Amino acid sequence: MHLPLQYAQQRIIHSDILDIDASHDATIGLIVTSPPCIFDGFSYDDYLEWSKKWLKRCYYLAAPRGRLCLNIPIDVNLDGYRCLGSDLTGMAQAAGWQYRSTIIWQEDNISKRTAWGSFASASTPNIITPSQVIVVFFKDEWNKGKGISDISPVEFKKWSLGIWQFNGEHPSRVDHPSAFPLELPRRCIRLFSYVDDVIFDPFLGSGTTLIACQALGRPGKGCEIDLQHVKNAMHRLQKEWQVVQWNWQKEVAKWAEIDQKDKPSDLMTAYLERKQK
């Protein structure tokens, strides 16, 4: 079923990503997403085959020089111990995407662990890595050519270092079991897209990517298979984005002030000139 839902510049499509017709819509500038990592009834190999299909669909939806930020756990223990980060990177490449880099996201609020395996013994220790990755890909060419960016010099310096630290999202706050925090799409969108790029999330969940789009003034599209999540995403979008935008503006203003104290860089000069226009 395709049920388009529009809020301001944001569009939610209630559909399976594999039912989205990609034959005439290569307009997406940036895809930011975290796919489902639960393989109910799937073998791991089936899951990887399915992943290749949606990654290919997204590849066709992407504009020339379009980009993909893929947020996934490094390891999973499903159908055996698997290096999901590496396996999905391979699937994305098999679907046509070209690899650029990997950002490590260290979640600051990982809950206390108890599953030690064999505690203080080498027999069967469990290693838990409280990090996920955001793997960055592109279509055809990495250089996007000319366009307008809205990232501040301080943000650029901070975020172009590929180790990011911020809290994960609480399921109860957003009514979704596996949402990523707003900080994740915010950084990806500002760092990797121009202001008029269309952003897409094929697994929209609670709508986080579209809230970031609305607060950053980007047109966005999201696809979600579960009607309850679609309704929740629409509700969140209407409720949250203005508050988020206001907080971010305050933060950027604070950073710009800090940066002014240093010798203004060329990037800062360009940024201030753009703000005055």
Ligand SMILES: C[S@@+](CC[C@H](N)C(=O)[O-])C[C@H]1O[C@@H](n2cnc3c(N)ncnc32)[C@H](O)[C@@H]1O
């Ligand atoms: C990991 S969650 C995404 C959470 C999202 N990033 C957020 O912040 O809320 C994956 C989502 O993909 C949806 N989904 C699963 N299979 C799908 C499919 N074939 N097409 C579209 N959405 C699907 C699930 O219902 C789930 O909400």
